[in-house]
Amino acid sequence: MSRSDSYYGQPVIKEPTWTWEIPMYFFTGGLAGASAGLAWLSELRGDDELARRAWASALGGLAISPLFLISDLGKPSRFFNMLRVFKVTSPMSVGSWILSGSGLATGVAAANAWTGMFPRTSRVARPAAAVLGLPLSTYTAALLTNTAVPVWHEARGSLAFFFASGAASSAGAAAVALTPPKYAAAARRLAIGGAVSEAVTNEVMRRGLGMHAEVYKAGPSHVFDNISRACVASGAALIAARGRQSRAAAIAGGALLGAGALAARWSVYKAGFGSAADPKYVVAPQRERIERGESRGATRRDAKVSAPRRDLATPATSDGR
Amino acid sequence: MSHETLAWPDSYGDKAKPRMGFFTDTTVCIGCKACEVACKEWNQVPMEIEGFSGKSYDNSGDLHANRWRHVKFIEEARPQNVLHVDSEGLATYQEGDGLRWLMASDVCKHCTDAACLDVCPTGALFRTEFGTVVVQEDVCNGCGYCVPACPFGVLSKREDDGRVWKCTLCYDRLKDDKEPACAQACPTNSIQYGQLDDLRERAEHRLARMRAAGQDEARLYLADDDDGVGGAGAFFLLLDEPEVYGLPPDPVDARRDLPKVWTAAAAAAVTLGAGLVAAVFGGRE
Ligand code: SF4
Numbered sequence A: 001m002s003r004s005d006s007y008y009g010q011p012v013i014k015e016p017t018w019t020w021e022i023p024m025y026f027f028t029g030g031l032a033g034a035s036a037g038l039a040w041l042s043e044l045r046g047d048d049e050l051a052r053r054a055w056a057s058a059l060g061g062l063a064i065s066p067l068f069l070i071s072d073l074g075k076p077s078r079f080f081n082m083l084r085v086f087k088v089t090s091p092m093s094v095g096s097w098i099l100s101g102s103g104l105a106t107g108v109a110a111a112n113a114w115t116g117m118f119p120r121t122s123r124v125a126r127p128a129a130a131v132l133g134l135p136l137s138t139y140t141a142a143l144l145t146n147t148a149v150p151v152w153h154e155a156r157g158s159l160a161f162f163f164a165s166g167a168a169s170s171a172g173a174a175a176v177a178l179t180p181p182k183y184a185a186a187a188r189r190l191a192i193g194g195a196v197s198e199a200v201t202n203e204v205m206r207r208g209l210g211m212h213a214e215v216y217k218a219g220p221s222h223v224f225d226n227i228s229r230a231c232v233a234s235g236a237a238l239i240a241a242r243g244r245q246s247r248a249a250a251i252a253g254g255a256l257l258g259a260g261a262l263a264a265r266w267s268v269y270k271a272g273f274g275s276a277a278d279p280k281y282v283v284a285p286q287r288e289r290i291e292r293g294e295s296r297g298a299t300r301r302d303a304k305v306s307a308p309r310r311d312l313a314t315p316a317t318s319d320g321r
Numbered sequence B: 001m002s003h004e005t006l007a008w009p010d011s012y013g014d015k016a017k018p019r020m021g022f023f024t025d026t027t028v029c030i031g032c033k034a035c036e037v038a039c040k041e042w043n044q045v046p047m048e049i050e051g052f053s054g055k056s057y058d059n060s061g062d063l064h065a066n067r068w069r070h071v072k073f074i075e076e077a078r079p080q081n082v083l084h085v086d087s088e089g090l091a092t093y094q095e096g097d098g099l100r101w102l103m104a105s106d107v108c109k110h111c112t113d114a115a116c117l118d119v120c121p122t123g124a125l126f127r128t129e130f131g132t133v134v135v136q137e138d139v140c141n142g143c144g145y146c147v148p149a150c151p152f153g154v155l156s157k158r159e160d161d162g163r164v165w166k167c168t169l170c171y172d173r174l175k176d177d178k179e180p181a182c183a184q185a186c187p188t189n190s191i192q193y194g195q196l197d198d199l200r201e202r203a204e205h206r207l208a209r210m211r212a213a214g215q216d217e218a219r220l221y222l223a224d225d226d227d228g229v230g231g232a233g234a235f236f237l238l239l240d241e242p243e244v245y246g247l248p249p250d251p252v253d254a255r256r257d258l259p260k261v262w263t264a265a266a267a268a269a270v271t272l273g274a275g276l277v278a279a280v281f282g283g284r285e
């Protein structure tokens, strides 16, 4: 962007102040959310071995998620201020409530699956955990897309599907790695289906981004994207080829898929920084919107008065106010 | 009252005050930075030494947690073609050298549709009885969501403190019927404070006079209710495109796309549910 259409090339919007905990949480939240769904459905089908392990990954993900979120706060001791209001205009507010509900429900459900505690409460808690796990896996996309960061905001229709795919593949991957192969058929299907869907939704998102897709081709975002694609492809291939026969292959494939889903979150997260740092991503699309006549923009050259009054047109003096 | 926001004036009932704001007339700014200093003094904003930037007289960078007024300096190799410079009080003209020097004091826009306020999950950001947007420092937990939400890049975190800070439009002074510190300090009245309705009227007359004097590039920025942020409590008279001043030409409050954002999240959640059902019940084994 030339100097003449920016202020010394300085950014127009601010980069997020979020730190490493946020992409980690996107991963653990998605893992936990989809694992709860896998666990409950497997129970319904009578796959108790698989269900118990999926409840364990759901609980593990949900136990660590709030730690990431709290540690990212500027004032960690004020975490509970998140629960003093409920605002649909704030995906972070909605998400805090979803996470709280999921955490409670999954805690009860997992305890029941492993120890038989809370038999009555868990009849409600298990389906509740499974259902709340779904938005838990996708609201994080709403959180990013509901900002002024162009590469995120412009993915508002597609990012949630990319995140949902990553949640599916990581929940499948964790269950594949934790479960003896003969009980893990559903987990393998979920892992491989999620991986395929991750590749497809990633592509769909890129295509919809126009000029903003550039930021995925540079810097850390690009590196994480390459890592993610390599891990997802090799992990899915390994599980498909050997996951049924070999526990070792299942564990390795699961680890690769999980790493791929995590790297994908990092790639998206880092893309936001590249997008916010360069004013061209903010200004050029807005300028085009105005030139195409889709928006009037925020400036107006014609005054609403034709015969200006001199007393009003002169810069005011405060004592004359 | 006009220029209604989501929470003002309705949620205040009889306690609502007229909506107050700033009209920053950059055509008379002389770049003295009295506003930056007055703001820091009154609001006890921490010092920040940024060194020599090489960007004209702007050594203070941008708006952030520790700078709530920021004066920008733009040097353009473009002589001005204005007929009655003296009588119109246009201070940004340097005679003879063909250089046009634009100066502008930037500030939080106190948007009608304020993205920062929409996304704040704690309710720390709120709409005051004057229609302004203020962070309550005893509520903010430093989640940082407002930072990338603001389409103008106004907010940031104070590192040692963890919370976000920004212009309050001197909420404390307003409650005492005093004008904000920057407006009081401004020697040219480039920063004018008052009721938004009065300021807008004043701005229209000023714009008409600038145009009549041959300053065709004069334009109002954020002075209309039908722009992407519903107009702003702090609006500007500029002499070039907004991006030249580091301002977005068509800022939009992300809330306008919220239905799409939530629809996508819900549809993806349902798809994920369907995928889980297919994986668990769809096999032959
Ligand atoms: S300019 Fe930014 S910080 Fe100020 S009210 Fe608007 S959205 Fe909020």
Ligand code: SF4
Binding pocket: B119, B120, B121, B122, B123, B124, B125, B135, B139, B140, B141, B142, B143, B144, B145, B146, B147, B163, B164
């Ligand atoms: S950082 Fe503070 S003011 Fe900003 S959204 Fe979070 S709680 Fe609200």
